Amino acid sequence: xxxxxxxxxxxxxxxxxxxxxxxxxxxxxxxxxxxxxxxxxxxxxxxxxxxxxxxxxxxxxxxxxxxxxxxxxxxxxxxxxxxxxxxxxxxxxxxxxxxxxxxxxxxxxxxxxxxxxxxxxxxxxxxxxxxxxxxxxxxxxxxxxxxxxxxxxxxxxxxxxxxxxxxxxxxxxxxxxxxxxxxxxxxxxxxxxxxxxxxxxxxxxxxxxxxx
Amino acid sequence: xxxxxxxxxxxxxxxxxxxxxxxxxxxxxxxxxxxxxxxxxxxxxxxxxxxxxxxxxxxxxxxxxxxxxxxxxxxxxxxxxxxxxxxxxxxxxxxxxxxxxxxxxxxxxxxxxxxxxxxxxxxxxxxxxxxxxxxxxxxxxxxxxxxxxxxxxxxxxxxxxxxxxxxxxxxxxxxxxxxxxxxxxxxxxxxxxxxxxxxxxxxxxxxxxxxxxxxxxxxxxxxxxxxxxxxxxxxxxxxxxxxxxxxxxxxxxxxxxxxxxxxxxxxxxxxxxxxxxxxxxxxxxxxxxxxxxxxxxxxxxxxxxxxxxxxxxxxxxxxxxxxxxxxxxxxxxxxxxxxxxxx
Numbered sequence: 359x360x361x362x363x364x365x366x367x368x369x370x371x372x373x374x375x376x377x378x379x380x381x382x383x384x385x386x387x388x389x390x391x392x393x394x395x396x397x398x399x400x401x402x403x404x405x406x407x408x409x410x411x412x413x414x415x416x417x418x419x420x421x422x423x424x425x426x427x428x429x430x431x432x433x434x435x436x437x438x439x440x441x442x443x444x445x446x447x448x449x450x451x452x453x454x455x456x457x458x459x460x461x462x463x464x465x466x467x468x469x470x471x472x473x474x475x476x477x478x479x480x481x482x483x484x485x486x487x488x489x490x491x492x493x494x495x496x497x498x499x500x501x502x503x504x505x506x507x508x509x510x511x512x513x514x515x516x517x518x519x520x521x522x523x524x525x526x527x528x529x530x531x532x533x534x535x536x537x538x539x540x541x542x543x544x545x546x547x548x549x550x551x552x553x554x555x556x557x558x559x560x561x562x563x564x565x566x567x568x569x570x
Numbered sequence: 571x572x573x574x575x576x577x578x579x580x581x582x583x584x585x586x587x588x589x590x591x592x593x594x595x596x597x598x599x600x601x602x603x604x605x606x607x608x609x610x611x612x613x614x615x616x617x618x619x620x621x622x623x624x625x626x627x628x629x630x631x632x633x634x635x636x637x638x639x640x641x642x643x644x645x646x647x648x649x650x651x652x653x654x655x656x657x658x659x660x661x662x663x664x665x666x667x668x669x670x671x672x673x674x675x676x677x678x679x680x681x682x683x684x685x686x687x688x689x690x691x692x693x694x695x696x697x698x699x700x701x702x703x704x705x706x707x708x709x710x711x712x713x714x715x716x717x718x719x720x721x722x723x724x725x726x727x728x729x730x731x732x733x734x735x736x737x738x739x740x741x742x743x744x745x746x747x748x749x750x751x752x753x754x755x756x757x758x759x760x761x762x763x764x765x766x767x768x769x770x771x772x773x774x775x776x777x778x779x780x781x782x783x784x785x786x787x788x789x790x791x792x793x794x795x796x797x798x799x800x801x802x803x804x805x806x807x808x809x810x811x812x813x814x815x816x817x818x819x820x821x822x823x824x825x826x827x828x829x830x831x832x833x834x835x836x837x838x839x840x841x842x843x844x845x846x847x848x849x850x851x852x853x854x855x856x857x858x859x860x861x862x863x864x865x866x867x868x869x870x871x872x873x874x875x876x877x878x879x880x881x882x883x884x885x886x887x888x889x890x891x892x893x894x895x896x897x898x899x900x901x902x903x904x905x906x907x908x909x910x911x912x913x
Contacts, residue, residue, distance in 0.1 A: 362577065370643075376760060391633075396652075396702075399698070415683075419684055419687040419688060419690070422691035422694070423691050426695065427690070427695060427727070434701055435701070435718075438701075438713070491683070492683065492684060492744055523893075535879070548781070
């Protein structure tokens with residue numbers, strides 16, 4: 359029975375990891391940008407599945423919520439709106455290939471280095487018994503790592519404000535709305551009711567008119 | 571029973587449980603459509619469906635059959651793969667999310683600790699169906715509907731998530747059963763989270779209406795402006811899937827609002843010693859869900875459609891600031907022990 363589960367887990371891992379790798383290839387391989395973005399979504403989703411296998415359910419679900427659910431939707435939004443000319447982008451592929459391969463090799467060595475360092479140290483203790491993954495993470499973030507956590511939050515806020523400031527420009531012809539004034543509008547300020555007697559031509563006059 | 575057998579047994583048991591949730595859900599969607607047409611009919615002083623079956627009850631099922639045997643038309647320049655993947659992407663998360671929704675104490679498919687997170691993850695996937703439908707149809711109206719919907723769903727997800735955070739702070743758990751258990755007490759309905767989190771309760775439900783693209787937030791469909799929005803090119807069973815996803819999500823919001831804020835299956839008279847009236851049970855949840863599901867229809871029949879900029883203003887400039895303030899309030903409530911949770 360445990361053997362069975364181990365095999366099942368391995369099969370699951372291979373399927374998810376394979377999907378992640380293939381879709382990552384798709385991100386750079388697809389001609390259509392929308393397909394490439396969707397491929398990236400699949401990469402994130404497969405990575406989340408792999409993390410779930412590692413019992414890092416908080417990280418996995420946060421990845422789906424933040425990246426798949428929000429960031430990639432905005433990406434897709436932008437890519438659909440843009441009318442990208444594809445040919446000039448593809449021309450540079452061969453030219454930049456050596457640089458790309460170089461970056462990939464450096465990243466590979468960095469990853470191997472990290473794995474090596476981690477293997478030398480005693481791995482971080484697993485979850486304390488009884489506490490869930492999320493409680494454990496929350497405890498760590500809000501006690502030991504409170505300062506880095508707050509600094510990260512501050513940096514993100516600064517980035518947000520900076521993005522708004524960069525994108526905000528005062529247009530000369532901008533027309534502003536004041537929602538408070540809009541909802542305070544009464545019918546009397548827009549419309550004047552005029553009382554008029556109903557006018558009906560006298561029968562004699564009407565006859566005369568038809569005669570002419 | 572040998573281990574190999576028990577594995578197979580668990581597999582089939584889970585499959586049976588999934589069917590026991592999915593099939594009633596789909597039937598509930600059909601009945602909900604019937605109820606919607608009836609309620610709106612009464613509010614418009616007309617009869618609603620009344621020809622097929624008793625009280626017109628079989629009308630919804632007749633419509634399902636009609637939809638399923640209709641021809642599916644594909645626009646010539648549509649992206650065929652994504653065009654047919656989009657309805658699936660809409661309906662799969664809408665059904666998958668029911669795995670963590672509890673119906674009574676312990677009656678849930680997957681009683682996981684990160685239930686609320688799973689819910690957020692699944693509901694945030696639903697928007698892909700809408701965006702891709704709009705893009706793959708290769709139609710102006712569909713594209714406009716998809717754009718509107720994407721902006722709206724992302725905006726209201728933030729307010730909705732923050733309302734959930736307030737509940738989590740008070741309950742101290744991400745598990746739905748634990749959230750309901752935290753609302754138990756001896757003060758009846760005054761133990762529930764709607765009272766300390768009253769603004770969040772409204773923010774949550776209104777965001778839920780906006781998330782499901784229902785009136786008055788239905789600019790994504792806006793038939794007077796963009797015909798039918800993102801699903802304008804869909805017909806037959808492909809359209810039926812969008813329909814199913816939308817109504818399943820409405821029922822989901824009607825389930826979550828009571829579970830998060832109104833004590834789920836707890837009795838409103840808990841601790842008042844009124845005999846069976848004080849006992850918790852699934853019937854209380856059913857009553858509450860029915861009230862919220864009907865409120866969806868009531869809102870639809872009452873309010874005119876919001877303008878797009880008004881929707882954005884409500885989401886970003888009203889709900890999110892209120893939610894940020896109330897997260898702080900909820901933190902204080904919890905930290906200083908002003909709210910007691912559980913027994």
